[in-house]
Amino acid sequence: MDFDFSDDQEMLRDSVRKWVEKSYAFEQRRAIVKAGGFSREAWRGLADLGLLGLQVPEAQGGLGFGAVDAMVVMEELGRGLVLEPYAGVALVATQLLRASHAPSAALWLEGIARGTQIVALAQEERHSRYRLHHVETQARQSGGNWQLSGTKTVVPAGGEAAAFIVSARTGGTVDDPAGVALFLVSKGEPGVEVRPYPTQDGATAADLVLDQASGIELLPAGPALAALEYAVDTGIAALCAEAVGAMDRLVALTVEYMNTRKQFGVPIATFQALRHRMADVKMQLELARSMSYFATLKLGEAPAARRRALSQAKVQLGQSMRFVGQQCIQLHGGIGVTDEYAASHYFKRLTVIEMTFGDTMFHLGEVSAHMQDTAGVFA
Amino acid sequence: MDLSFTPEEQAFREQIRAWVAQNLPKEISDKVRHSIRLTREEMQRWAKILGKNGWLGWGWPKEFGGPGWNAIQKHLFEEETALAGAPRIVPFGPVMVAPVIMAFGTPEQQKRFLPGIASGEVWWSQGYSEPGSGSDLASLKMRAERRGDRYIANGQKTWTTLGQYGEWIFCLVRTSNEGKPQTGISFLLIDMKSPGVTVRPIITMDGEHEVNEVWFDNVEVPADQLIGEENKGWTYAKYLLAHERTNIADVNRAKRELERLKRVARAEGVWDDTRFRDEIARLEVDIVALEMMVLRVLSAEKSGKQSLDVAGLLKIRGSEIQQRYTELMMLAAGPAAVPLIREAMDAGWQGDRAGGAFVAPLAATYFNMRKTTIYGGSNEVQRNIVAQTVLGS
Numbered sequence: 001m002d003f004d005f006s007d008d009q010e011m012l013r014d015s016v017r018k019w020v021e022k023s024y025a026f027e028q029r030r031a032i033v034k035a036g037g038f039s040r041e042a043w044r045g046l047a048d049l050g051l052l053g054l055q056v057p058e059a060q061g062g063l064g065f066g067a068v069d070a071m072v073v074m075e076e077l078g079r080g081l082v083l084e085p086y087a088g089v090a091l092v093a094t095q096l097l098r099a100s101h102a103p104s105a106a107l108w109l110e111g112i113a114r115g116t117q118i119v120a121l122a123q124e125e126r127h128s129r130y131r132l133h134h135v136e137t138q139a140r141q142s143g144g145n146w147q148l149s150g151t152k153t154v155v156p157a158g159g160e161a162a163a164f165i166v167s168a169r170t171g172g173t174v175d176d177p178a179g180v181a182l183f184l185v186s187k188g189e190p191g192v193e194v195r196p197y198p199t200q201d202g203a204t205a206a207d208l209v210l211d212q213a214s215g216i217e218l219l220p221a222g223p224a225l226a227a228l229e230y231a232v233d234t235g236i237a238a239l240c241a242e243a244v245g246a247m248d249r250l251v252a253l254t255v256e257y258m259n260t261r262k263q264f265g266v267p268i269a270t271f272q273a274l275r276h277r278m279a280d281v282k283m284q285l286e287l288a289r290s291m292s293y294f295a296t297l298k299l300g301e302a303p304a305a306r307r308r309a310l311s312q313a314k315v316q317l318g319q320s321m322r323f324v325g326q327q328c329i330q331l332h333g334g335i336g337v338t339d340e341y342a343a344s345h346y347f348k349r350l351t352v353i354e355m356t357f358g359d360t361m362f363h364l365g366e367v368s369a370h371m372q373d374t375a376g377v378f379a
Numbered sequence: 380m381d382l383s384f385t386p387e388e389q390a391f392r393e394q395i396r397a398w399v400a401q402n403l404p405k406e407i408s409d410k411v412r413h414s415i416r417l418t419r420e421e422m423q424r425w426a427k428i429l430g431k432n433g434w435l436g437w438g439w440p441k442e443f444g445g446p447g448w449n450a451i452q453k454h455l456f457e458e459e460t461a462l463a464g465a466p467r468i469v470p471f472g473p474v475m476v477a478p479v480i481m482a483f484g485t486p487e488q489q490k491r492f493l494p495g496i497a498s499g500e501v502w503w504s505q506g507y508s509e510p511g512s513g514s515d516l517a518s519l520k521m522r523a524e525r526r527g528d529r530y531i532a533n534g535q536k537t538w539t540t541l542g543q544y545g546e547w548i549f550c551l552v553r554t555s556n557e558g559k560p561q562t563g564i565s566f567l568l569i570d571m572k573s574p575g576v577t578v579r580p581i582i583t584m585d586g587e588h589e590v591n592e593v594w595f596d597n598v599e600v601p602a603d604q605l606i607g608e609e610n611k612g613w614t615y616a617k618y619l620l621a622h623e624r625t626n627i628a629d630v631n632r633a634k635r636e637l638e639r640l641k642r643v644a645r646a647e648g649v650w651d652d653t654r655f656r657d658e659i660a661r662l663e664v665d666i667v668a669l670e671m672m673v674l675r676v677l678s679a680e681k682s683g684k685q686s687l688d689v690a691g692l693l694k695i696r697g698s699e700i701q702q703r704y705t706e707l708m709m710l711a712a713g714p715a716a717v718p719l720i721r722e723a724m725d726a727g728w729q730g731d732r733a734g735g736a737f738v739a740p741l742a743a744t745y746f747n748m749r750k751t752t753i754y755g756g757s758n759e760v761q762r763n764i765v766a767q768t769v770l771g772s
Contacts, residue, residue, distance in 0.1 A: 001388070001451055002381045003678040004685065009380075068380045255770055275766035276759070282769045283692050290671035297382040315664045368653070368660035373641060375663045376634045377382070377670045 003293060005072065013072045019049055020080030026342050029081060029202075037083050037204035038160050047115025052090045057098065060109040067234070071241040071296040078245025081342075081349055083203040085120065085156035087238035093119040095231040096165050096182060100218035104184065108163060120161040122152035122185075122208045123228065130358040132167070132228050133177040139168035139215065146183055147191075147212045158206025159196030162187055166210070167228060170221050182224040183215030190214075201352040202345065226303065233310045236357045237299055240292040240317045243353050247285050247324045250346040254278070254328040261333075274331060281327050288320035294377065304370070311358070311366040318360030321350040384451070391452055395459040402428050406726070408464030412639065414740040416587070416724045417466055419502075419544045425466050426499030436473045436497045443481050443489070444497050450680040454673070461631035469541060472496040472503035474626070476549045479566065479615050483607035492547075492568065504545030504571070506536040506593060507616070514760045516551070517560040517613065521595065523552035523567055525602065525609070530554075530567065532575075532598040538754070542578050542591035545571050555610050566612035568604040569595075585746040586721065620756070627690070627755065628697035630670045636704045637666055644711045646737065655711070662703055669696050688768055691761040698751035698758060709745040712738035716745075 005013070023045050032039045046052050051073055056062020070091055077086055094112055097105045097119065111117030128134040137150025148168045155164065164185045172179030185192060191213035196206040219227050258269035258278065268274055295313035298306055325347040329336040336343045354360060372379060384392070407421050429435040437456050439445020448456065468474070477496050480488055495501035512519040521534025532552060539545070548569050555563030569576070575598040580588045607615055640659060641650070649655040672689060679687040709716045715738045723739030752758045 001384055001674060001678050002682065003675050004682050005380065251769075258770060259772075269770045269772070272763070275770065276762045278769055279691075279695075279762035279765035282765055283695065286672060286689055286692055287668045287696070290675055291668050293380070293675070294382075294667070294671050297380060312664045312667050315661070316668045364657055364660055364664075367664060368657045371641070371656070371660060371663060374634070374638055375667060377667055377674060 005068070009069060009072050012069060013076055015049060016051065016073050016076035017079070019045060020076055020082065024080040024082055026345075029083065029345075032083055033202035036159075037198055037202055038157055039084065042082070043084050043118075044115055046084065046086060046090075047113075051086070052115050053113030054090055055094050055098075056090075056109045056113040060106055061113040062094075062109065067237065067296045067299045070234070070238055071292065074238045074241035075245035075248075075292075078242035078247075078349075079249045081202075081246065081249075081345055083201070085118075085203070087235055087242065088121060088156040089118055091238050092231045092235040093121050093165055095234050096121065096218065096227055099223075099227040099231070100182075100184075102184065102216055102218050104216060105218060108184070111162070117162040118157060118160050119163045119165060119184075120155050120158055121231070122155040122158070122164040122166045123232075124153050124155070125151065126153055130362045131175075132232060133180055133225060134175055135167050135169045135180050136174055137166065137168040137210065139170045139181060139183060141170075146215045146217055148183055148185060148210045148215045149191075149212055150210055152208040152210070154199075154205045155208050156205050157203070158194055158208055159204055161194075161206075164208055165218060166208070166215060167224070168215070177225055179221050180225045180228070181221045182218040182228060184218050185210065185213055185215045199352060201349040203352075229303065229307065232357050233306060234299060236310045236314050237292070237295040239353050239356055240288070240295045240313050243317050243321050243350060244285075244289050244292045246346050246349055246353075247288060247321065250324065250328045250343060250350075251281060251285055253343055253346075254281070254331050257332055257335075268331075277327055277331060281324050281331075284320040284323045288317050288324075291316040308367065308370050308372075311363040311370075314358055314363040315360055315367060318354045318363065321354050322360070325350040384455075388451055388455065392455045392459060395456050396463070398432070399459055399463045399465065402432070403460075403463055403465050404428075407466060410726055411464045411466050412635075413737070414744045415726050419541075422466055422469060422541075423499060423502070426468060429468070430497055430499035433497070435468065435499050436477060436493075438474065439477065439481070439497070443477075443493055450677045454677050457626060458631040461629075462635050464635070467632070469502070471505045471540075471549075472499075472501065475505060475619055476503055476568075479549070479606060479619050482618060483566075483615050485603075487603070488568075488606065502541075502544050502546045504539050504542045504548040504593070506539060506548045506550035506569070508538045509535060510537055514757055516616075517564065519551055519553060519564065521550065521552050523554055523565060523600065525554070528602050530600040530602060530605070532567065532569065532595045532600055534595050536593045536595075537581070537591075539578070539591045539593045540589060542571075542593050543580065543588065545578070545593075547571060548593065549606075551612050551616055554612075561613040563610055564612040564616075565609050566606040566615045567600055568606065569598065569600050570604075573598050573600070575599075583747065583750075585743040586719075587724075587743070587747065589747070628669055628673050628693040629701060630666065630673050630697060633666050633669070633697070633700050633704060636701075636708075637663060640704050640708050640711065643708050643738070643741070647711045647713065647715070649711050649713075658707060662700070662707065665696070665700055665703070669693070669700060672696070691765040691768075694755060695752075695758045695761050695765075701751045702745075702748050705741070705745040705748045709741045712741050716742040 053062030054065045058064045097109050108119050139146050139148050166183045166185050169179050170181045191211040193209040194206050199205050259267050261268050291313040298309035329347050332343050335341050426435055436445045441447035473496055480492055509519050523530040523532045548571050550567045551564050552567050553563055554565040575596040577594040579592045581590045644650040676687050679685050720739045
């Protein structure tokens with residue numbers, strides 16, 4: 001039982017925080033949003049720090065670090081509202097490439113670690129609503145090659161990606177957990193169309209339209225879904241940590257504002273109604289932090305226990321993000337709803353995090369469906 | 380970072396578990412598991428069983444005869460006893476007054492009072508709240524005037540939990556009206572058998588006699604029963620509050636009651652109702668999150684590397700959760716919780732009306748638990764404290 005960070009982890013945190021302060025001040029971020037929600041320069045900065053290879057094996061030029069290190073990085077990126085899809089590429093896609101035995105997987109991992117290639121997970125579909133096994137995209141084998149057809153939605157930084165990890169069906173009906181395989185599809189191949197758009201949080205995503213596009217099989221049906229579930233769970237843990245960082249900063253901004261803003265001749269921090277609201281915000285922040293730790297520390301459990309734990313964490317984080325986000329806007333009053341001031345940008349990012357990898361209601365359904373007789377941190 | 384207990388901690392847990400399995404009387408744990416009323420004799424029987432093993436003062440250091448456990452070991456002890464269905468230890472002696480006597484009492488006072496607390500022989504009560512002093516405790520009015528080698532105490536305490544059984548009571552009394560209200564308060568130990576002490580029941584909405592008024596009419600208290608210095612009692616009381624840490628969240632009991640809630644929901648046919656089960660799922664997440672927060676505090680205490688000032692949050696969340704599980708259990712019983720069957724609160728009643736013995740106490744427990752967000756510093760007072768920490772003033 002130990003929730004302290006190691007000295008190395010504190011140093012890692014420190015270096016990420018310094019980079020965020022230097023390269024990702026609010027005005028710099030605003031410029032990146034304006035330029036399309038992705039900065040090559042920032043991405044290079046993350047690569048230079050070694051962060052893109054954080055979980056890439058050393059053999060492929062990475063650091064081979066663990067889950068707690070990823071949590072530390074994500075908290076700091078969350079604090080700075082970093083737009084680039086770090087978790088999606090350096091954690092989730094990396095995890096899937098590591099699980100693959102395809103010969104090209106190692107090359108893509110090297111590209112990720114160097115920062116020269118972005119590989120994005122294209123898993124969501126218009127009707128899948130967070131269910132990883134709900135896949136309409138089809139994969140057909142013809143002459144030893146796989147051809148994929150279908151549409152994937154909200155692919156993070158899809159417009160910037162050199163390749164996509166695509167879930168597609170090699171058999172079974174649309175909701176069948178069997179028959180879902182994972183493929184790697186390169187941009188620029190015939191039948192691959194990318195339709196980018198900005199997202200609500202200032203970042204960028206894309207729809208990926210595949211029409212008999214050729215794909216390399218990363219993982220066959222069976223192992224693919226298990227690997228996808230695990231990778232998405234690492235993504236959930238990463239988002240939980242990002243949310244904690246973002247909430248931490250948003251709460252700090254709100255505290256500062258409440259101590260400065262005067263009405264009726266006194267700082268608004270003196271009003272009990274607002275003080276109690278802030279106490280409730282603090283409660284949600286600390287519950288969220290606790291469950292973010294829980295999410296990361298449960299990643300190594302057996303699949304059923306792991307998935308239950310990650311869903312529990314996402315429920316808590318979802319509730320916390322909505323409450324902290326909404327209330328910190330409210331506590332700011334009018335300035336909170338403006339585009340000019342940072343609070344609204346934190347709120348929008350927290351909102352998008354809730355709707356990534358399963359929202360609160362979705363995960364509550366998962367918890368509810370898989371409850372055991374006993375429950376608790378060690379259950 | 381590591382979520383698991385060390386092998387030594389695991390072994391410690393096993394040792395406690397085995398001991399509790401052997402020593403906790405089944406008729407007592409059965410009552411606890413069904414919210415059936417415990418008698419004074421039963422509460423004290425368990426206290427004495429623990430006392431005999433040196434564990435009633437489970438938070439005590441070795442020099443005072445305690446086991447000298449660290450924060451994690453204390454937590455594991457609390458968890459294993461709670462999960463096994465042990466009654467809550469009446470805290471006034473071993474958890475509340477004893478640490479104050481250890482820290483501020485004279486060696487004579489320690490020798491005189493601690494053994495009776497450690498063994499469970501002497502029943503202690505708490506004399507803090509007064510009719511006019513609830514959240515604003517420092518405004519308390521009960522007076523103690525020094526006359527030679529004794530104090531003369533006059534006034535009234537209230538909400539004295541289980542005071543009907545009390546043999547001794549520790550009181551905050553006013554010894555001075557000078558300066559700020561906090562600076563005129565003293566910490567006095569009073570023998571409840573003294574002439575002039577009257578205990579009157581307060582019946583709460585669940586029909587139970589759990590709390591009392593205690594009246595003091597010219598009660599003579601030997602001056603050697605004053606703890607520490609005169610007019611410094613507020614400091615000692617605050618020390619006492621700081622001493623209850625993670626225990627106030629009562630997360631171990633919550634885990635036990637969540638299990639019970641699931642059993643009740645199955646028995647009453649609402650487990651398969653998605654709307655109902657989702658509420659249980661929500662509570663389950665709340666309990667896991669609370670447990671994680673408790674574990675963070677324990678880890679911080681153990682390592683000493685970071686300070687984690689969340690006692691107020693633990694109290695607020697823990698009490699809300701206690702209310703929620705009793706509420707859901709009552710709602711699971713539905714109309715079967717409506718009949719008022721007083722004899723169902725005693726053991727042995729088999730039940731032939733409505734839902735029977737299983738569900739009869741559920742509403743009473745729900746009503747009873749409204750106290751948790753009020754006592755120990757109301758949740759609104761806790762929010763004031765939390766806000767002060769967060770906002771810096």
